[in-house]
Amino acid sequence: MQLHSGDVGFYWQFGPEKTAAALRIWRRDGRIMGVGLIDGPDLVRLAVAPEAQEDDALARQMAEDVTRPERGVLSADAANVEALWGGRFREALQEDGWVPDEPWIPMVRDLSEPVADGGLRIEVVGAERVEERVAVHRGAFKGSKFDAERWRAMAAGTPYANARCLVGYDDQGAAVAATTVWSAGPGRPGLVEPLGVHSNHHGRGYGKAIAVAAAAALRDMGASSATVCAEGANAAAVATYRAAGFQPRPEVRDLRRIG
Structure with missing residues (x-):
């Protein structure tokens, strides 16, 4: 489970300008490798390109960006990241002191x-x-x-x-x-x-x-x-x-x- 186009679509109820303002992207060589949707005051919901799930450099960059408020992803008071996939990014966040929160059950x-x-x-x-x-x-x-x-x-x-x-x-x-x-x-x-x-x-x-x-x-x-x-x-x-x-x-x- 990752951030889906439908998640962005449902957020669009707030209008295109607010939706655009809530999106964050990570690029490499002009290609989008990660996407985040700031969904409410204290949560960012994320997705990464499937082939980049074990990319250490991308994981560390994203982890640093969501942890440091001045990077414009989460504020100093914000505390939650939705990254519902296995891979290097979750490991990098936990190495920085983030801990698992409430469980979700993906269903297919x-x-x-x-x-x-x-x-x-x-x-x-x-x-x-x-x-x-x-x-x-x-x-x-x-x-x-x-x-x-x-x-x-x-x-x-x-x-x-x-x-x-x-x-x-x-x-x-x-x-x-x-x-x-x-x-x-x-x-x-x-x-x-x-x-x-x-x-x-x-x-x-x-x-x-x-x-x-x-x-x-x-x-x-x-x-x-x-x-x-x-x-x-x-x-x-x-x-x-x-x-x-x-x-x-x-x-x-x-x-x-x-x-």
């Missing part, structure tokens, strides 16, 4: 085979039904400020060209579950971010159904797999994704600065 569903219907009526929604999409999201994530204006900003972003918003409806036609799925291009892993069931409709299997629908949509878009990362402490989310055919991988942890 292979999409080489067709995905069966999940049993919930699913619609791909756009601007004409944005209020339903927003209502489910806010009902699923307490305290969320996601609204129609933010949805429109997200949908106008470059990454959304390869994304879809799905809403699930119960037998009475009520919008009960929703998700956004993000493709990184044919043959590449797709991302489910976010996915939620309205709090008024928990316990009826809608989470599994919308997760199955997310996998089916990504397969239609040519993705090789559907991926999601669940909090290790959220046993219900892990169980829901497992029921939808997502297989857990070994847990990974953010890194936290102490002192």
Whole structure:
């Protein structure tokens, strides 16, 4: 699991200028080797080129940059790095005193085979039904400020060209579950971010159904797999994704600065 184009796409709800300001890149010979998204006041989410995961020079440069506030990645008060892959960078940070934080469970569903219907009526929604999409999201994530204006900003972003918003409806036609799925291009892993069931409709299997629908949509878009990362402490989310055919991988942890 690394920073995905869909992570950047969901952040685009704050507008292109703020998204650009939140991005950091590391280059070598004109090629981008690492990407970071400053997601909130104290977290940077990272990815590196696959062939560079054991690159010592890159790892040490990135570790120094995220540790020293004057480099413009994290402030002096910021304390968290999401680098959910093995490799030299994590080792370099831990050598500098960073410690593992709360566990996350990467979960993957292979999409080489067709995905069966999940049993919930699913619609791909756009601007004409944005209020339903927003209502489910806010009902699923307490305290969320996601609204129609933010949805429109997200949908106008470059990454959304390869994304879809799905809403699930119960037998009475009520919008009960929703998700956004993000493709990184044919043959590449797709991302489910976010996915939620309205709090008024928990316990009826809608989470599994919308997760199955997310996998089916990504397969239609040519993705090789559907991926999601669940909090290790959220046993219900892990169980829901497992029921939808997502297989857990070994847990990974953010890194936290102490002192």
